[in-house]
Amino acid sequence: MYKLPYYQADNQDEVLAFMHHHSFITLIGFDGDYPVATQVPVKTVVKGERIKLVGHIMTKTDHYSTFAQNPKVMALFTGAHAYISASVYENPASASTWNYKTVQAKGMIKLLSTEETYQVIKDITDHYENEDSPAAFHKMDEAYIQKHLKAITGFEIEVTHIDHVFKMSQNHSAKNKESIIADLERSGDVMANEVAKEMRKEKI
Template sequence: MYIPKYSQVEDLKLIKSFVEDHSFGTLINSSSDGVTANHYPFLVDQEGETLVFWTHLALGNPQWKQLSQSLKATVVFTGPHAYISPVYYKDPLNVPTWNYTAVHASCDCEIIKDATTVQGLMNRLVNHYEAKNGTNWNYDLPQDFHEGLLKAIVWIKLRATSVDAKFKLSQNRDKDDYWSVIEEFSKRTSENDRELLKYMKLTTPEKFK
């Protein structure tokens, strides 16, 4: 991913938090069949200075077989984004642009076969998203039905070998323009725009404070 220095994020804690908030990602790999991209919910952990992602695929999905052969993949997570009009700037002699947030992780892959690990991951995934959804379904299923479901999926562990995080949020503008964009988004009420404002404030360059 092309990342000018001004939009590069290296704070691993912030990156992990971003992924947790935008955990429905895109898993991309290359094989003899070409380039494959699919979309899955992910869990994320941190091991030292390394991020680890977990997801599961349907047994009938050929992507897991491709991953078991190449053992390499890229995971992409995207967050809030918005069109930026020149009218937000102090100087009208400008052109439109787009503010956005994204994380790309290059990963080594591992197919998880241990039944206990798979069960633990499934419990964790359900509990995580049920809590976020506010529904708290208790995952109480008949054992044979549950075992059949687990046999129909494949869990993948993806250990990041590199992580690129790009928060392009008007940091390349001058101070007046930067704060003018923040002022504009402070007036907005949509979830996307409020979250974009949050990331602008979290990554405000020191020169603008």
């Protein structure tokens, strides 16, 4: 991971907030020959010093088999990113770069029972659906839930190590930062606009 002191958050709460906000992760394992990955939504659960990631996956898949035989996994959280052109720097004869935020959480995955998986699905659905939504969990037919439950397996990841890079041009002058932000805001690109917002927050 490309880690430099000025690309680090001031505290872990900032990192955890990023993980909560960017909950659709890439979950990576190793089957002995190649990395295996899948994209899944997770819930980040913090209890004291312990951090868990909770979600579910399809059972009849290569990644399920990999996680079953090798519980060591990495969860990759990613945010908005954008190309940063050196053309707007005070000295434009410089290297252009890319701004981004990412968190890598390593840990041990535990595959859950049917009863535990049921609770995972309920919790995630309740998190994203309003109680009065026609798609709310309590409005689903129980037979329908049990039928589809057979195809999935819940999981918990006990996080043992977290790395992060929040690269938002912190190593540049105030004038360069203003020029970068203005350029990103003019681009009309959604991702670039989001990076501009993140950079403005860094300046507060």
